[in-house]
Amino acid sequence: TTVAASSRLMSRRAVACAGYAGMDDGGGGEGMMIMARRRRLVVPGIIATAGGGVRLRPATKGAYTCARAQRARGPSLATDQSLDIERANVHVAYQGSPGTAIEEMVFKAFPDCIAVPCKKFVAAFEAVDSSLADIVVLPIENSSTGSFHQNYDLLLRHKLHIVQEVQVEIELCLWALPGVQKNDLRTIFSHPEEFAQCEHSLSSLRVIKKNVDHCAAGAEIISMQNLGDAGVIGNAQAAELYGLNIVECNFQDASPNLTRYLVLAKTADIPKEYGQYKTSIVFGLEEGPGILFKALSAFWMRDINLSKIESRPNKREPMRTQGNEKHFNYIFYVDFEASTAEVQQRATFLRVLGCYQMREVGLTAPICQLSTVELVVNQEKGTRCSSLGEAYPCLVSVASGEPGLAIVVGPVILRSLSGPTGGILPNPSASAGWKKGLGWPEKFT
Numbered sequence: 335t336t337v338a339a340s341s342r343l344m345s346r347r348a349v350a351c352a353g354y355a356g357m358d359d360g361g362g363g364e365g366m367m368i369m370a371r372r373r374r375l376v377v378p379g380i381i382a383t384a385g386g387g388v389r390l391r392p393a394t395k396g397a398y399t400c401a402r403a404q405r406a407r408g409p410s411l412a413t414d415q416s417l418d419i420e421r422a423n424v425h426v427a428y429q430g431s432p433g434t435a436i437e438e439m440v441f442k443a444f445p446d447c448i449a450v451p452c453k454k455f456v457a458a459f460e461a462v463d464s465s466l467a468d469i470v471v472l473p474i475e476n477s478s479t480g481s482f483h484q485n486y487d488l489l490l491r492h493k494l495h496i497v498q499e500v501q502v503e504i505e506l507c508l509w510a511l512p513g514v515q516k517n518d519l520r521t522i523f524s525h526p527e528e529f530a531q532c533e534h535s536l537s538s539l540r541v542i543k544k545n546v547d548h549c550a551a552g553a554e555i556i557s558m559q560n561l562g563d564a565g566v567i568g569n570a571q572a573a574e575l576y577g578l579n580i581v582e583c584n585f586q587d588a589s590p591n592l593t594r595y596l597v598l599a600k601t602a603d604i605p606k607e608y609g610q611y612k613t614s615i616v617f618g619l620e621e622g623p624g625i626l627f628k629a630l631s632a633f634w635m636r637d638i639n640l641s642k643i644e645s646r647p648n649k650r651e652p653m654r655t656q657g658n659e660k661h662f663n664y665i666f667y668v669d670f671e672a673s674t675a676e677v678q679q680r681a682t683f684l685r686v687l688g689c690y691q692m693r694e695v696g697l698t699a700p701i702c703q704l705s706t707v708e709l710v711v712n713q714e715k716g717t718r719c720s721s722l723g724e725a726y727p728c729l730v731s732v733a734s735g736e737p738g739l740a741i742v743v744g745p746v747i748l749r750s751l752s753g754p755t756g757g758i759l760p761n762p763s764a765s766a767g768w769k770k771g772l773g774w775p776e777k778f779t
């Protein structure tokens with residue numbers, strides 16, 4: 335059976351590897367066609383390190399330099415202000431390998447892309463940092479288990495901009511070698527987040543859970559070692575690819591099971607037309623009663639919908655002192671359905687992580703749209719912008735420490751496509767940083 339198992343795996347993997355090398359597998363079947371369209375980049379000069387990072391091979395050993403990578407894949411759009419992430423051949427980095435849920439999402443969202451699978455997310459971020467890939471795709475939240483906390487930390491550690499978010503429904507299945515029943519299972523492999531999404535389903539099984547980076551890694555272990563008492567939780571694609579049978583479909587505790595992914599690039603991709611979009615910021619606050627409430631009231635005063643707040647420990651300054659007491663110190667990640675607001679008046683630091691469009695793959699209905707009325711003033715530079723696109727670079731520079739104060743005034747939010755619910759006047763007390771003499775923007779007076 336070992337031979338049968340490995341030849342089964344080999345034949346499946348031959349298809350996967352044809353995809354990996356960017357070769358046409360020559361098959362005429364529907365599945366083969368899909369694999370042929372799916373191109374993955376193998377970067378020969380990249381060495382995975384034990385810590386999951388990547389480093390480039392030294393030049394003497396035939397380095398695959400950024401310049402060579404660039405030549406191989408044509409002109410880079412990484413410095414182009416109008417980065418088109420939905421173009422053909424956009425290079426998409428992610429943590430995963432053939433058959434993973436994340437890869438399925440990548441090909442759903444970017445059907446003509448070149449996939450750049452990496453061992454770890456850190457390596458995927460580095461691939462974009464070093465221009466080997468245009469964008470990185472990062473899971474950030476699941477509809478039943480919530481935030482992927484470690485991935486929030488990655489957003490801050492790297493200087494990439496969020497350029498899009500994509501929500502995907504992922505059906506999880508339990509699979510094992512052909513002939514293996516649910517009762518035979520003693521070990522189950524999966525990604526920790528996928529275990530969490532199936533906690534209730536798993537409670538009836540007496541199994542040991544083993545974490546792997548993604549479901550395909552677990553499937554490969556089972557297939558290669560011919561483990562007749564092990565299963566793996568993941569999406570259906572990997573089961574097919576690694577020659578496993580589905581023991582149970584819809585194994586996740588809640589349906590639909592949605593994962594929200596962020597797409598990040600080196601350059602901010604500012605929405606040029608007003609549509610359904612979001613901004614993500616991260617900030618720290620000074621000590622004091624109600625400070626978070628005051629910062630967030632800036633959104634309320636402008637009728638801006640906050641869609642998510644996440645607090646994380648401030649790793650650089652883990653403790654703050656209040657009187658004689660020491661407390662944990664936090665930073666706050668906030669997503670809101672508009673452009674940036676004047677939180678920076680109260681923030682000890684603030685970074686705009688991105689302003690981006692929201693996409694849903696196979697899901698329904700936009701919730702809110704922003705009208706074209708938007709004005710930003712950077713007092714020091716006296717810049718007035720009439721669109722979010724114009725305003726964004728100024729907001730980013732102010733947020734990253736340049737002198738000045740950028741304030742978004744307005745905006746008028748259309749709650750439905752049928753018409754505005756009314757404009758929001760800037761509230762003087764909320765705009766305390768506004769310099770006298772500049773006056774209120776005409777559009778709002």
Ligand SMILES: O=C(O)C(=O)C[C@]1(C(=O)O)C=C[C@@H](O)C=C1
Pocket residue numbers: 429430433434435436437473476504525527528547548549550568569593
């Ligand atoms: O195990 C896989 O196949 C994965 O792709 C893992 C993965 C991901 O990285 O996107 C997939 C979905 C989950 O919600 C969390 C993790």
